[in-house]
Amino acid sequence: NAGVTQTPKFRVLKTGQSMTLLCAxxxxxxxxxWYRQDPGxxxxxxxxxxxxxxxxxxxxxxxxxxxxxKKQNFLLGLESAAPSQTSVYFxxxxxxxxxxxxxxxxxxxxxxxxx
Amino acid sequence: xxxxxQIPAALSVPEGENLVLNCSFTDSxxxxxxxxxxxxxxxxxxxxxxxxxxxxQTSGRLNASLDKSSGRSTLYIAASQxxxxxxxxxxxxxLKFYFGSGTKLNVKP
Numbered sequence: 001n002a003g004v005t006q007t008p009k010f011r012v013l014k015t016g017q018s019m020t021l022l023c024a025x026x027x028x029x030x031x032x033x034w035y036r037q038d039p040g041x042x043x044x045x046x047x048x049x050x051x052x053x054x055x056x057x058x059x060x061x062x063x064x065x066x067x068x069x070k071k072q073n074f075l076l077g078l079e080s081a082a083p084s085q086t087s088v089y090f091x092x093x094x095x096x097x098x099x100x101x102x103x104x105x106x107x108x109x110x111x112x113x114x115x
Numbered sequence: 116x117x118x119x120x121q122i123p124a125a126l127s128v129p130e131g132e133n134l135v136l137n138c139s140f141t142d143s144x145x146x147x148x149x150x151x152x153x154x155x156x157x158x159x160x161x162x163x164x165x166x167x168x169x170x171x172q173t174s175g176r177l178n179a180s181l182d183k184s185s186g187r188s189t190l191y192i193a194a195s196q197x198x199x200x201x202x203x204x205x206x207x208x209x210l211k212f213y214f215g216s217g218t219k220l221n222v223k224p
Binding site (some may be wrong): 004033035040041042043044045048055058060090092102103104105106108109 | 118124129147149151156157158159160161164204206208211212213214215216217
């Protein structure tokens with residue numbers, strides 16, 4: 001049982017390049033999330049999904065796209081990377097108990113540097 | 116929009132001290148509040164989850180309280196140890212999760 005895994009662990013991009021971050025969970029969770037963590041700002045929600053085939057915008061969605069074609073995978077795409085997207089990206093999943101019982105499980109993070 | 120604040124931003128204490136970390140939030144309509152631990156270069160590990168109807172939760176040397184009406188939560192760590200050194204984050208769930216910026220704790224041997 002690996003929990004939540006993220007690929008890659010670290011990446012350097014040039015401005016304008018594109019890339020996809022992969023998140024996978026083996027806990028059969030319904031909900032999945034992408035966050036970014038910047039110094040002094042805590043975690044901010046980029047996009048989330050409440051089930052296979054669904055996605056929704058979070059607090060800071062601009063410049064990112066997501067897809068949830070399979071229940072266990074949640075992809076985060078950067079179509080044209082910008083230096084402002086330099087950050088640590090965390091994926092999380094939760095069972096999908098609609099509120100009260102919800103607790104999140106986090107992946108180890110992906111460090112992205114955009115030059 | 117929910118705003119979550121954690122005070123202090125950093126804390127350094129000698130081993131053995133009891134300490135309190137604070138978390139405040141602006142909208143009391145939450146389902147639950149969760150405390151996480153984050154080690155350098157790592158993901159977040161859940162420590163305690165308090166439902167909106169609960170006043171406190173305990174796990175070992177950790178005790179978290181919740182006063183939903185005043186928008187406050189505290190994490191109490193008893194008899195701190197160097198292994199407790201990490202960043203502690205709180206997050207409130209009102210169908211989305213909102214995180215504070217964390218308290219970086221250093222416990223000196």
